[in-house]
Amino acid sequence: MTQAEIKLCSLLLQEHFGEIVEKIGVHLIRTGSQPLRVIAHDTGTSLDQVKKALCVLIQHNLVIYQVHKRGVVEYEAQCSRVLRMLRYPRYIYTAKTLYSDTGELIVEELLLNGKMAMSAVVKKVADRLTETMEDGKTMDYAEVSNTFVRLADTHFVQRCPLVPATENSDPGPPPPAPTLVINEKDMYLVPKLSLIGKGKRRRSSDEDATGEPKAKRPKHTTDNKEMWPLAYSQSQHSRVNSEFQFTFQTQTSSEIVRTMLRMSEITTSSSAPFTQPLSSNEIFRSLPVGYNISKQVLDQYLTLLADDPLEFVGKSGDSGGGMYVINLHKALGSLATATLESVVQERFGSRCARIFRLVLQKKHLEQKQVEDFAMIPAKEAKDMLYKMLSENFISLQEIPKTPDHAPSRTFYLYTVNILSAARMLLHRCYKSVANLIERRQFETKENKRLLEKSQRVEAIIASMQATGAEEAQLQEIEEMITAPERQQLETLKRNVNKLDACEIQVDETIFLLESYIESTMKRQ
Amino acid sequence: MAGNKGRGRAAYTFNIEAVGFSRGEKLPDVVLKPPPLFPDTDYKPVPLKTGEGEDYVLALKQELRETVKRMPYFVETPEEKQDIERYSKRYVKVYKEEWIPDWRRLPRELMPRKKCKKAGPKSKKAKDTGKGTSLTNTADVLKKIEELEKRGDGEKSDEENEEKEGSKEKSKEGDDDEDDNAAEQEEYDEEEQEEENDYINSYFEDGDDFGADSDDNMDEATY
Helix, strand or coil: CCCHHHHHHHHHHHHHHHHHHHHHHHHHHHCCEECCCCCCCCCCCCCCHEEEEEEEEHCCCCCEEEEEHHHCCEEEHHHHHHHHHHHHHHHHHHHHHCCCCCCCHHHHHHHHHHHEHHHHHHHHHHHHHHHHHHCCCCHHHHHHHHHHHHHHHHCCEEECCCCCCCCCCCCCCCCCCEEEECCCCCCCCCCCCCCCCCCCCCCCCECCCCCCCCCCCCCCCCCCEEEEHHHHHHHHHHHHHHHHHHCCHHHHHHCCCCCHHHHHCCCCHHHHHHHCCEEEHHHHHHHHCCCCCCCCHHHHHHHHHHHHHCCCEEEEEHHHCCCCEEHHHHHHHHHHHHHHHHHHHHCCCCCHHHHHHHHHHHEEHHHHHHHHHHHHCCCHHHHHHHHHHHHCCCEEEEEEECCCHHHHHHHEHHHCCCCCCCHHHHHHHHCCCCCCCHHHHHHHHHHHHHHHHHHHHHHHHHHHHCCCCCCHHHHHHHHHCCCHHHHHHEEEEEEEHHHHHHHHHHHHHHHHHHHHHHHHHHHC | CCCHHHHCCCCCCHHHHHHCCCCCCCCCCCCCCCCCCCCCCCCCCCCCCCCHHHHHHHHHHHHHHHHHHHHHCCCCCCCCCCCCCCCCCCHHCCCCCCCCCHHHHCCCCHHCCCCCHHHHHHCCCCCCCCHCCCCHHHHHHHHHHHHHHHHHHCCCCCCCCHHHHHHHHHHHHHHCCCCCCCCCCCCCCCCCHHCCCCCCCHHHHHHHCCCCCCCCCCCCCCC
16 A cells, blocks of 8 residues: 555544544554454554454454464455545435435445444434424334335445354244335334345345344344445446536437446446446336437437447447447546546646647657647747656657667657556545645644634523523624634635535545546456 | 766767757756745646535535544543543533444454453353343443442452462453453443553452451461
8 A cells, every 4th residue: 555545544544433443444554464462562552442443443344354273363454445435425425316315314324334234224214314304204114224225226235244143043034035024103113124135245135133122032133234345336336427427418318328327237347347238229218207219319329329439338239229338448548538638737738738638649759749749849848748757647668779778779759658647646636635634634723722612602502592592692602702713713614615625526536547447457 | 977088078879869959058957955845836726616516515524524523433542631630521521322343243352351350150151242232331330339349348368369369360361362262251341441551450459358358367478
């Protein structure tokens, strides 16, 4: 892990779990797999605290453990999972857009708690929703469970691996068909839910028999639903969807592509280069309701998309009215390239961007050729090329004419290696997010006294309002914060908001670059 | 590198034109210090994206930040003991839910060990968390206090070191070591009861017995 990543991980862990967990986590990321005693010894923390920290980290799927020979258990941190914590708000928002408030709350609860049993999630979310609803109405457990099942169906949530059942005291074998039996009237009984399964890890069927205090069951099989890896891939699909929209000119074509992506969400793994082939008939059937285009128009659109030079959509066969695939790898590649171009443009100016695009297009160019093609005077072109070279956007390729690599008899060609440039940019993004977080923490710390004061004043006002106070008194309390202080608070709030928004936006770029790099590495 | 200077004019081994500048041209000065920490940028950054979606995500982010601080997973650093104990500290403390991990999914060595002695042969097996019962704070604490008192009354001083005590000590040491075949699994105890110091609780038991019994039962020498 690079230093920048480790720094970012440390900041994220500290914000979410406190300093002790951060120390243990960073130590594990740095040194790899280690047993308990060694961790305690190396970090100088007490054994109790190390145990607590490890429990928290394992609960949140950031650390895994393995039993080695002689019974030694070793713990290993997963740096990429820690970095995902930056993206939590985005996941919650994606769930909201797709599954409305219920989905949003389910995802939020799961993210906050790492893993939870389905019954616990449903109960908590239903209670939360009930609070926000009008008096007298209560949220139906059934509805929440339905949303949960839908989330599981589209792979937003995933089941944790189960502890294998060693005893045979399990009540009842798993049922062959899904049945949702819910006891709505009695709020204290957690509803019994059973789901069907396919595949070992994903959703194996199971009974959730909990909650009844009278019937003390000796053992119940778990049905924890874990949030992590699938939310990642799922949200990724949704995000890639939204990125695609921007590249397509008309709304219809973007809608068609979105439909295709939606259909292939489950069937395609997150790093596959192509989606599964979809026939044009299927696409026609799956278009959103209310989208009235005829089959012929759809076919025309598909043909046009397939012929497009960008090559996002390809035709893979003729059965079923034409089989079409989406070339995810190409799409990610062009998105990454666009990002690079835009970065060059914003950093160095539009003439540099012209040179960059030129080299990108022509693959390898000599210095003289660059000057000629770009129509930029030699001195400036040279200057810009070297600036980009020093920042590693462009690299130099040597082609020797003679085996002794004499410089006078060697060609030096400029080229853009997209993969390495993307990696470099990604590294920079990690650094900038770390800087943003640090700056935000600094700003907050600087004004800590003022923030505390304003919080206290608010608390006083709230309590006074609750007990019924006059306007004059409230006015007096509010004046405890002077005008310049108010100004300062305003500035602080604006700055913190801006820094937060920056983090979110840089995270989008990180997501894109990471997806591209992953997709390219898988192909090789 | 310095070799050829004496034998006539220095000649470049490659075509200098190819690099882009001719001989004798003024080159930029050599930079003798590290680049500035905040270099001037010629181009200002592009404004951030705005919109309803972005605002919502921002609000989510800030709320999330506040919420995680209140969760039981946020492990507070134990504070140093302040010289003056402030009255207000008691009321500022935020109430946090206790979190009990699912011990079936975690390695056994992660369970915290109780430092206080157990009542010998009656080793308490861990309650199966599948039952879903969580330890209630006050009832347990009271029970433990009673047990400790009872044990404290009948206890002799440490110098005696009967075999009973010896075996308890050994079993305690054994628990602290590798626990792969831990015969006794202890209940998950609240943090308040675990003292984070090195003293084994049995050495100093305050109360009636302190100093009183030591004179009466002096079979062995005091160290």
